Amino acid sequence: MRIVTLAAAQLGPIQRAESRQHVVARMLELMDQAKAKGATMILYPELALTTFFPRWYMEDQAEVDAWFEREMPNAATLPLFERAKEYGMAMSFGYAELTPEGRHFNTCILVDRTGKIVGKYRKTHLPGHSEFDTSRAFQHLEKRYFEPGDTGFPVWRTEGGLFGMCICNDRRWPETYRVMGLQGVEMVLLGYNTPSVNSQKADEGPEKRLFHNRLSVQAGAYQNSTWVAAVAKAGNEDGFPLIGGSLIVDPNGEIVAEATTEDDELLVHACDLDATKFGKATIFDFARHRRIEHYGRITAQTGVELPPE
């Protein structure tokens, strides 16, 4: 057994006016609870430090950049790093990253129990659109404020196992999990901000959104025989509802813990990384069963190519 006692720390809503300092205080409260429950790793959601700002249309780049972090840790987030190190707890959270070169990414990091940043991932699959879209019930401007990530999907050796990360919409794409599965990943950490209603389809509400969240995460776990933990920022942010439904899924694809609120809420589960071994050695023994000679389209073409008429 190789146990990682994982705390999936769902955050309730963060209003637009709420400061990073206030959010970090909420995150520290969850970290304290996680420590009391024996957690050795804590996972917070995508863009954990602020409201989900891509719903707001902005034209002033200075206004946009105010939502981004120029260094990590910084003054606002240093208390997280210090307390996690004090507790000997590994940590992952998402934030908007502005690089010294002026590039904007939707980013998350993996911090080991000594407080060292050992992994950084930048979101690959940006949903939404880049210009104001009057046909939508509300805006989802990730393609405006971020560029697609340049990291690919690395897997890191840390904390006694093989860890990968992805962010929100990445979880709907089987390529995400498979690229990590091909590096032997044993636990995928991911956070999300998912509106409770499809902005382009009013009758697709929270039940269906939660169903798609579970389905994507469970399939990714099963088909790569890996743990996956997915943690939400949830609830009503300035009138815009986000689903909760944070969950921890085992390498069989079964849900072992699931959030019941849309508030700050902690799920803790003792995840045995050795539970990934059976699936990886049998039905998903890639070396014996995959047939890459028939997968060519997956990397050769981006969009659909219809068969000839």
Added chain:
Amino acid sequence: MRIVTLAAAQLGPIQRAESRQHVVARMLELMDQAKAKGATMILYPELALTTFFPRWYMEDQAEVDAWFEREMPNAATLPLFERAKEYGMAMSFGYAELTPEGRHFNTCILVDRTGKIVGKYRKTHLPGHSEFDTSRAFQHLEKRYFEPGDTGFPVWRTEGGLFGMCICNDRRWPETYRVMGLQGVEMVLLGYNTPSVNSQKADEGPEKRLFHNRLSVQAGAYQNSTWVAAVAKAGNEDGFPLIGGSLIVDPNGEIVAEATTEDDELLVHACDLDATKFGKATIFDFARHRRIEHYGRITAQTGVELPPE
């Protein structure tokens, strides 16, 4: 609306001693029921004409070859072709194919409403093993009796839509659906024979096997915004139980029909191929959202490559 009224024709068990003629009579009975319910297409399972013979270890090649079809249609299956044509019903079923060159495949075909074979698919992902395995509770010798398919995953224009096929274990591999999704597939037809217990893990019984079946099929449908119909050969074959759980899944990943028995059983659903359009134009608009520059491992490596120590 482009409606295909699909009949998913689950077959109950076929004992080793049962003749093809007897099985075809059962298939015709299901076809008659399908016609009465307005079906325009009927789908039968993998290796529909015989018992699931890969559970039996055989060393005499003549004994093996007796389970294979040398031409299609042949005397035993001609009544299926004739009646489907009479009914103006498209049809798909699986069988063991022995080619004139002596090659062995686990195959299925798609026959249009005029009785013409318009598509042939040969199973890509063969599960199991090739030599007698004393460590298993029972044998699963697909890797002994078949070679991996050489067709890839084509998509055919027929019956007013875009159709693909896969077989049994193929459904657990997201590459299967994605290669078809990249050709715009609107309906995937598949059959399976799935033992109710994992031969290498006695505590993985029918509930978990049914869960994995649903999970794989639902995720493939949702992530490619396509209909998927999966139909079982089910029940107790000479003491070896197979799961049922045949199902039809819509392009949102939702189950719209599911079998309740392990016998011959018909599911009929009016599937609107235009229901695939919304997903393909929005969240799964591949041309806008896929990032193939980060998927390279999927086609560059077959097995796992661990990160450096």
